[in-house]
Each structure stands twice: as C-alpha cells, then as structure tokens.
Amino acid sequence: xxxxxxxxxxxxxxxxxxxxxxxxxxxxxxxxxxxxxxxxxxxxxxxxxxxxxxxxxxxxxxxxxxxxxxxxxxxxxxxxxxxxxxxxxxxxxxxxxxxxxxxxxxxxxxxxxxxxxxxxxxxxxxxxxxxxxxxxxxxxxxxxxxxxxxxxxxxxxxxxxxxxxxxxxxxxxxxxxxxxxxxxxxxxxxxxxxxxxxxxxxxxxxxxxxxxxxxxxxxxxxxxxxxxxxxxxxxxxxxxxxxxxxxxxxxxxxxxxxxxxxxxxxxxxxxxxxxxxxxxxxxxxxxxxxxxxxxxxxxxxxxxxxxxxxxxxxxxxxxxxxxxxxxxxxxxxxxxxxxxxxxxxxxxxxxxxxxxxxxxxxxxxxxxxxxxxxxxxxxxxxxxxxxxxxxxxxxxxxxxxxxxxxxxxxxxxxxxxxxxxxxxxxxxxxxxxxxxxxxxxxxxxxxxx
Amino acid sequence: xxxxxxxxxxxxxxxxxxxxxxxxxxxxxxxxxxxxxxxxxxxxxxxxxxxxxxxxxxxxxxxxxxxxxxxxxxxxxxxxxxxxxxxxxxxxxxxxxxxxxxxxxxxxxxxxxxxxxxxxxxxxxxxxxxxxxxxxxxxxxxxxxxxxxxxxxxxxxxxxxxxxxxxxxxxxxxxxxxxxxxxxxxxxxxxxxxxxxxxxxxxxxxxxxxxxxxxxxxxxxxxxxxxxxxxxxxxxxxxxxxxxxxxxxxxxxxxxxxxxxxxxxxxxxxxxxxxxxxxxxxxxxxxxxxxxxxxxxxxxxxxxxxxxxxxxxxxxxxxxxxxxxxxxxxxxxxxxxxxxxxxxxxxxxxxxxxxxxxxxxxxxxxxxxxxxxxxxxxxxxxxxxxxxxxxxxxxxxxxxxxxxxxxxxxxxxxxxxxxxxxxxxxxxxxxxxxxxxxxxxxxxxxxxx
Numbered sequence: 001x002x003x004x005x006x007x008x009x010x011x012x013x014x015x016x017x018x019x020x021x022x023x024x025x026x027x028x029x030x031x032x033x034x035x036x037x038x039x040x041x042x043x044x045x046x047x048x049x050x051x052x053x054x055x056x057x058x059x060x061x062x063x064x065x066x067x068x069x070x071x072x073x074x075x076x077x078x079x080x081x082x083x084x085x086x087x088x089x090x091x092x093x094x095x096x097x098x099x100x101x102x103x104x105x106x107x108x109x110x111x112x113x114x115x116x117x118x119x120x121x122x123x124x125x126x127x128x129x130x131x132x133x134x135x136x137x138x139x140x141x142x143x144x145x146x147x148x149x150x151x152x153x154x155x156x157x158x159x160x161x162x163x164x165x166x167x168x169x170x171x172x173x174x175x176x177x178x179x180x181x182x183x184x185x186x187x188x189x190x191x192x193x194x195x196x197x198x199x200x201x202x203x204x205x206x207x208x209x210x211x212x213x214x215x216x217x218x219x220x221x222x223x224x225x226x227x228x229x230x231x232x233x234x235x236x237x238x239x240x241x242x243x244x245x246x247x248x249x250x251x252x253x254x255x256x257x258x259x260x261x262x263x264x265x266x267x268x269x270x271x272x273x274x275x276x277x278x279x280x281x282x283x284x285x286x287x288x289x290x291x292x293x294x295x296x297x298x299x300x301x302x303x304x305x306x307x308x309x310x311x312x313x314x315x316x317x318x319x320x321x322x323x324x325x326x327x328x329x330x331x332x333x334x335x336x337x338x339x340x341x342x343x344x345x346x347x348x349x350x351x352x353x354x355x356x357x358x359x360x361x362x363x364x365x366x367x368x369x370x371x372x373x374x375x376x377x378x379x380x381x382x383x384x385x386x387x388x389x390x391x392x393x394x395x396x397x398x399x400x401x402x403x404x405x406x407x408x409x410x411x412x413x414x415x416x417x418x419x420x421x422x423x424x425x426x427x428x429x430x431x432x433x434x435x436x437x438x439x440x441x442x443x444x445x446x447x448x449x
Numbered sequence: 450x451x452x453x454x455x456x457x458x459x460x461x462x463x464x465x466x467x468x469x470x471x472x473x474x475x476x477x478x479x480x481x482x483x484x485x486x487x488x489x490x491x492x493x494x495x496x497x498x499x500x501x502x503x504x505x506x507x508x509x510x511x512x513x514x515x516x517x518x519x520x521x522x523x524x525x526x527x528x529x530x531x532x533x534x535x536x537x538x539x540x541x542x543x544x545x546x547x548x549x550x551x552x553x554x555x556x557x558x559x560x561x562x563x564x565x566x567x568x569x570x571x572x573x574x575x576x577x578x579x580x581x582x583x584x585x586x587x588x589x590x591x592x593x594x595x596x597x598x599x600x601x602x603x604x605x606x607x608x609x610x611x612x613x614x615x616x617x618x619x620x621x622x623x624x625x626x627x628x629x630x631x632x633x634x635x636x637x638x639x640x641x642x643x644x645x646x647x648x649x650x651x652x653x654x655x656x657x658x659x660x661x662x663x664x665x666x667x668x669x670x671x672x673x674x675x676x677x678x679x680x681x682x683x684x685x686x687x688x689x690x691x692x693x694x695x696x697x698x699x700x701x702x703x704x705x706x707x708x709x710x711x712x713x714x715x716x717x718x719x720x721x722x723x724x725x726x727x728x729x730x731x732x733x734x735x736x737x738x739x740x741x742x743x744x745x746x747x748x749x750x751x752x753x754x755x756x757x758x759x760x761x762x763x764x765x766x767x768x769x770x771x772x773x774x775x776x777x778x779x780x781x782x783x784x785x786x787x788x789x790x791x792x793x794x795x796x797x798x799x800x801x802x803x804x805x806x807x808x809x810x811x812x813x814x815x816x817x818x819x820x821x822x823x824x825x826x827x828x829x830x831x832x833x834x835x836x837x838x839x840x841x842x843x844x845x846x847x848x849x850x851x852x853x854x855x856x857x858x859x860x861x862x863x864x865x866x867x868x869x870x871x872x873x874x875x876x877x878x879x880x881x882x883x884x885x886x887x888x889x890x891x892x893x894x895x896x897x898x
Contacts (some may be wrong), residue, residue, distance in 0.1 A: 153758050162756065169744065171741055189755065189757065192756045194755070285624070286623075292614075307638055
C-alpha cells in the first residue's frame with residue numbers, strides 16, 4: 001500500500017473509495033454451505049438419535065466422504081440468532097505450481113498432480129458476523145489467494161535456504177550470509193505468504209461486498225500442511241490446539257478488543273479523530289456516569305498494562321473505545337473481535353465512525369514441525385470457533401477427544417487405524433454432558449488428524 | 450496527554466515546544482557518579498590485583514558501605530568510547546506517604562520512617578548514550594517520580610482489592626464486582642505507577658535538557674521491592690535475571706529496533722511523513738543498491754512476521770528505517786534501542802527527522818512474588834546493561850554467580866550469611882575467563898540479593 005494510504009482511507013476529508021461499476025459483481029453473494037457437506041443434506045449427525053429436545057441439528061460430511069487427512073467436521077446453526085449459518089468452512093488439497101508466476105492464472109484450484117507441483121493441504125474455519133457474505137467470500141477466495149502468494153515465492157520455499165534474489169542471481173557475494181544472519185528460513189516464506197494472503201483476501205472481500213451492496217465480516221482460522229510442517233494462521237477469536245496423550249499445545253492466540261487493547265488505544269491516541277469525539281479511548285472498570293464526576297477512579301490508557309486512578313472529567317463519561325470484559329467486550333460498542341476479514345463498510349450505529357481502521361486482517365501464524373514431533377496415532381488437532389471455547393476449556397476438549405477416540409476405533413467414519421485416515425467430529429452430546437448450557441452456542445468443530 | 454498531542458508534537462507544521470526561559474535550569478547537568486560510590490574513589494575493585502594489562506578499572510562501593518538488600522555493584526568506564534561514563538545507577542529506600550496527595554510536595558526523598566509510610570527498596574541502572582546528561586537526570590529523578598506516582602494510589606495499594614473510587618465512596622453498589630471481573634489486583638497499581646513514573650521522568654528529562662541545551666538519552670532498568678513482591682521495569686536493552694540453584698528465570702525482555710520492528714514500521718506506515726522521504730520502512734536482509742533494481746528480493750513490511758519477495762523499485766534503495774541485525778541493528782541509522790528516556794532533541798544526522806516518535810519511554814513490568822517463591826540463600830537477581838549480555842549468556846552469568854558465591858562466604862564485603870546481607874559484584878576477571886574479548890564493553894553489573 002502506498003504512503004499515506006491509511007490517512008486517505010480513514011480520515012475525514014479523504015476521498016471515498018471509488019465504487020466499482022455495477023455489473024456481474026453487483027449481484028449478492030449467494031448463500032451456501034461448505035462444499036464438502038454436499039450430499040449430507042440437513043440430516044443431523046450420528047449423535048442425533050440421543051440428543052435432547054432443545055439441542056439443535058448438527059451437520060457433518062456424509063458417510064463415505066473423506067476430508068484431507070480424513071479430518072472430521074461438525075456444525076450447528078444457531079437458530080436463535082439467524083436463519084442462516086453465518087459461518088463457513090473450506091478444505092482441500094493445495095497444489096503450488098513450481099514455474100514462472102503469472103503464466104496460467106486461469107488455472108483451477110484443483111489440478112492434476114505432477115512433479116511440477118508442491119502439494120499440501122488446507123483447512124479453514126470462518127466465523128461470520130453481520131451477515132454470511134464475508135465468510136462465504138473468504139471460503140471461496142482465501143485458498144486461491146494463498147496459492148497465488150505461495151506460487152510467487154515457491155522457488156524460495158523449496159530451497160534449503162531462501163535466496164536473497166528469487167532469480168537465484170547473486171548481486172552481492174555475501175548475500176547468503178546476510179540471509180543467514182537474519183535467520184530467514186523457508187518456513188518464513190510460508191508465514192509471509194499466509195500473512196499476505198489474508199490481506200489480499202480482505203481486499204477482495206471489501207471490493208466484492210461494496211459492489212454487491214452487502215455487509216459483514218468474519219474471523220479466519222486456517223491450517224496448512226506443507227513440507228512436513230503444519231502452519232496455523234489465526235485472525236479473530238477462534239482457536240486451534242494439539243491434543244496429545246500427555247500434552248495440550250495451543251496453536252493459536254485469540255485477538256479480541258481485550259487482548260489487543262493497547263494496540264487499539266494507541267491508534268486512537270495517534271489519530272483521535274477516528275473517534276469523532278463520541279468515544280473515550282480510556283478504559284474504566286465500568287462505564288462512568290454523572291455521579292463519578294470529580295472522583296478519582298480506576299483507569300488505564302494505551303501505555304499501561306497496569307492500572308492507576310484519574311479524576312473524572314466530563315469527557316470521561318463518553319462511551320469507551322473498548323467496553324466490557326470477556327464475551328461481552330466490544331470494540332466501539334459494536335464488534336467482539338479485533339482481527340478478521342471484511343467489515344469494510346461497518347460503522348458504529350447512527351454515526352459515521354468506521355470500525356475498519358481498528359481491525360487488522362493480519363493473522364498470527366504458528367508452526368508445528370510435524371516431522372520432528374513423532375506424532376502418535378491418538379494425536380489430534382482441534383480447530384473451533386468461539387462457540388466451542390466459550391463453553392469448554394482446552395482441558396475439557398482434550399478429555400473428550402481422548403475419551404472418544406479409543407472407543408470409536410472400529411467406526412471408519414469417525415476413527416482410523418493410521419496417521420492419515422482418521423475422522424472425528426465432536427457432536428453436541430459430548431458437549432451436553434460437560435457443560436451447564438448444553439449447547440455449542442453456534443460453534444463449529446473441525447478435528448484434523 | 451490531550452487529543453492530537455502526537456501530531457502537534459511530531460508532524461511538520463505543528464508548533465515547536467515552547468522553550469523554557471533561561472534561569473537556574475539553563476546550566477548544564479553536572480557530571481557525577483552514583484552516590485553510593487562516594488568514598489570508593491577511582492580505586493579499582495578487589496578483583497583488580499589480578500587483572501590483565503588491557504582490562505579497564507572497575508569501580509564498586511567502598512568496603513563498609515551496604516546497599517539495600519546488600520546489593521553489589523560494579524562498573525567500568527569504556528575509555529575507548531568516552532572520557533566519562535555515560536551510565537548511571539541509583540538505589541535507596543522507598544518511603545511512600547500514606548496520606549493525602551499533594552500536601553507536602555517539598556518532602557525529601559529520604560525521610561524518617563514511621564507507621565504512616567509504606568516502605569520498599571529501589572535499584573536502577575541507566576545506560577546512557579549521546580552524552581551522560583539524560584542518565585544523570587534519570588538517576589536524580591526517576592525515584593521521585595515513582596514515589597509521587599505511588600503516593601497518588603497508595604490507598605489502593607494497601608487495600609486487599611483496589612477500590613473503584615480512591616475515596617472509597619461507592620457510587621455504584623456493583624463497583625467491587627466490576628473491579629473483580631476486570632481482575633484488577635493491587636500489584637496492577639504498582640505496575641501502573643512504574644509505567645506513569647517512566648513517562649513523567651521522560652517529560653522532566655525533555656524539559657531539563659532543552660533548557661540546558663544538552664542532548665542524550667538512556668535506557669532504564671528498575672527493580673522495586675514492595676509488599677513482598679519484586680517489580681522489574683525495563684525500557685531498553687538491559688536485562689535482569691533471577692539465578693536460583695536449578696533455575697534461571699528471565700525478569701525482563703529487551704526492546705531494540707529488531708524486537709520492536711513491527712511497532713516501528715506500523716507507525717511509519719500510518720505517518721509516512723515521519724520519514725520525510727529519506728527512509729524506506731521496508732526491511733531487507735541488507736541495504737539494496739542499483740544492481741538490485743528490478744530483481745525480486747527478500748523483504749518484510751509492518752504486517753509480516755514472515756518474509757516475502759518484492760520487485761525492487763527505486764524507492765526501495767533508500768536507507769531502511771531499521772537496518773542491520775543483532776548489536777548492529779539501528780533505528781533510522783542512529784539508535785540501537787527502541788525504548789528509554791530522553792532523546793527529545795535527537796535527529797538523524799544532517800536532517801530534521803526526529804527519533805522520538807519511534808521511541809517509547811514505557812517500560813515492560815514483570816512481577817516476582819518473593820514471598821511465595823521460598824527463595825534460598827544462594828538465589829540472586831542479576832541486573833546488567835547490554836555490555837554484560839553482549840559477551841555472556843544467562844547461563845554463563847548464572848554459572849559465575851553459582852561459582853562465586855559459595856567460595857566467598859567468609860568475605861563480608863562480597864557474601865553474607867543470610868537473606869539481607871549479601872554483596873556481590875562480578876568483576877572483569879570473571880568475564881575475561883569466559884569470553885574471547887576479555888572485556889565488559891562498558892557494561893555494568895548490579896547483583897541484588
């Protein structure tokens with residue numbers, strides 16, 4: 001992005017983004033469920049027979065359909081919140097062309113495998129909000145963005161060390177030494193490709209939603225297996241964990257207004273006009289009211305991880321930039337997440353205040369060295385949106401996985417005998433046994449193995 | 450700070466800070482060594498007798514003078530770099546008045562202890578650059594700022610849980626619950642006081658240096674013991690570790706252009722005019738040159754923790770915002786640290802580009818629960834500037850401490866028989882035995898126990 005882009009895009013007086021002319025893009029993004037659910041209809045999963053009357057239907061891939069690494073998948077629709085499921089998922093093989101970039105841009109996502117391709121796998125969960133359109137576009141687009149980004153650097157990815165110049169031409173004899181000193185490894189190129197793919201996908205979603213006059217955003221949790229490593233990229237409040245016999249390893253961190261408070265307050269400090277005089281960037285334990293005026297109350301500002309006291313002035317009575325805690329925490333009173341895709345048009349109700357400058361589409365990427373981990377048959381990666389993690393802890397999910405797997409080893413639909421042939425979907429019954437609420441709360445669970 | 454402060458202070462067209470009228474403040478900050486070194490003259494430390502001809506003199510407190518918790522201290526002057534030691538240190542008792550704030554502002558630092566005071570201890574190292582003035586001002590001032598900040602919140606610090614209102618008046622019956630839900634503990638008030646004290650001290654240094662026409666900055670590493678906890682606040686590239694029999698626990702993180710690359714690049718992305726067209730915010734493995742034009746080279750931008758390739762344009766040939774790696778990494782080609790106090794007037798050579806907007810005076814604070822740790826006689830906290838850590842690893846320092854302590858238990862100057870009567874200074878001989886360079890490189894070592 002060019003210098004000054006941020007200001008031109010978000011500050012008053014800057015030109016608004018040019019609307020795309022109406023055309024094929026002007027039609028709304030059609031609603032659909034993940035492709036791998038085709039054929040499973042709306043029939044509930046195998047756990048349905050014993051579900052309680054108040055439990056909602058669970059969908060999972062039909063029997064006989066295997067996902068990469070025979071991953072399992074289950075989703076439910078939160079009928080209380082929306083008629084349609086705002087969430088999406090995607091998975092498939094990644095085939096990265098090892099040749100000059102840009103020669104066959106029309107190539108389809110799935111192609112015949114050959115020696116010229118670097119292959120991997122891709123799984124993704126998108127937790128939508130404000131409508132299903134952004135999550136659908138993300139499920140349709142992000143893997144293509146990632147493939148393009150990987151193809152642009154693939155010669156570096158397959159090298160033992162990424163060369164300073166992609167052409168391999170050595171401008172300076174010390175170039176390999178400079179790269180070595182920076183500690184740049186091939187996995188850094190995959191991390192960079194994931195980061196750039198999220199940005200590219202976010203821009204595509206912004207353009208498409210603007211053209212079709214739709215709204216919405218989504219979180220994105222992506223796992224990619226490539227060259228013996230598993231990359232987990234997360235933007236939002238979904239979570240991935242690795243469950244092993246004696247270990248639960250977090251593979252992601254959550255990005256919410258609470259976890260990113262200082263970054264968000266810092267932006268409001270540097271650009272106060274982003275709040276249009278309607279919000280205070282300061283955090284207080286609760287929203288202040290007239291009775292607090294003149295009193296010294298607990299607060300913290302952008303530079304503080306600790307707390308202090310300040311004497312309350314009238315401007316402190318404004319609505320806080322970040323307010324509430326836990327599941328109730330909101331950015332500008334509107335959003336529960338601070339990273340994700342979409343939301344380009346989202347504004348605070350009845351104002352012109354934009355959410356987007358405070359949102360990042362950048363994921364945090366963690367890398368698991370699968371080849372070196374000596375994974376066992378019972379090791380499982382669990383990826384799920386906040387609906388699961390709001391009601392079950394990492395330990396409870398791990399307990400469920402460890403309990404479920406050994407008991408289902410004879411069912412080819414839900415278990416396997418080897419590394420790459422395991423399927424598991426955690427149904428709502430497991431949930432109802434272990435939470436007071438008895439629901440996933442719209443959560444979806446994907447388990448890879 | 451008021452809304453818009455950042456822009457008014459740092460962007461072209463904003464008013465310059467009003468110079469203070471000449472007066473008592475217009476005289477330069479007088480050079481001195483830490484007060485606790487008085488009486489020790491310039492005589493080398495006890496390790497001097499065996500030092501090599503090329504080793505520089507070591508200063509430590511004179512025999513008979515004890516520091517809080519009988520800490521040890523050693524410093525050397527890097528005669529190759531400067532005639533005077535740019536570094537400073539301070540330590541003393543903290544006495545926090547438990548009464549209304551602002552009634553006796555003229556009160557001296559050291560006062561008679563009484564029941565009305567909350568007492569603690571304070572140790573600090575300041576690694577100066579660009580002249581000794583900032584470090585001297587920090588050594589003279591920071592403890593007073595901290596005392597003021599703590600006195601402003603002391604009623605909350607001594608409570609079992611900080612009240613929403615400092616007055617204790619309950620405006621809303623649920624206030625204790627709001628504070629509880631935010632998880633605000635008394636230690637958060639001490640953390641907040643340290644964060645605010647660093648900011649306040651930075652402002653004082655800015656005013657004083659401007660008035661006296663001096664330059665300079667310093668890192669700050671501070672340890673404070675209060676109510677059974679040890680707080681370590683760090684802004685810069687110094688480091689503190691806790692050495693125990695079976696454990697080495699880091700008590701701080703370093704803040705350098707490398708460790709804070711994304712924050713610094715992000716600011717340049719949001720405010721490109723801070724670079725005045727002279728620098729590129731992109732990072733490359735080395736500085737690019739004409740031969741690289743048109744080639745695809747490794748780079749990363751503010752949103753990336755990974756790397757990618759970009760085709761080199763002319764603007765990429767500018768000097769990078771952050772350049773070099775390890776000890777050679779520099780911010781704007783000028784500074785090796787990204788946090789610290791002072792440097793308000795520092796500009797890139799022969800330009801009007803300011804360093805300050807990229808520098809933070811905010812420390813990161815870690816808390817050690819001394820009461821719960823069950824510390825043993827041989828447990829030691831080592832605080833040192835980068836001069837030590839550039840040549841010795843945490844493990845090497847721990848090995849030295851573990852070797853030195855048992856062998857010196859009969860020397861009251863360097864060891865003790867109990868918790869609060871231990872003195873230890875690591876001299877250069879220990880260093881020469883374990884590094885190829887045989888020097889501290891201007892490093893100073895403070896060991897608290």
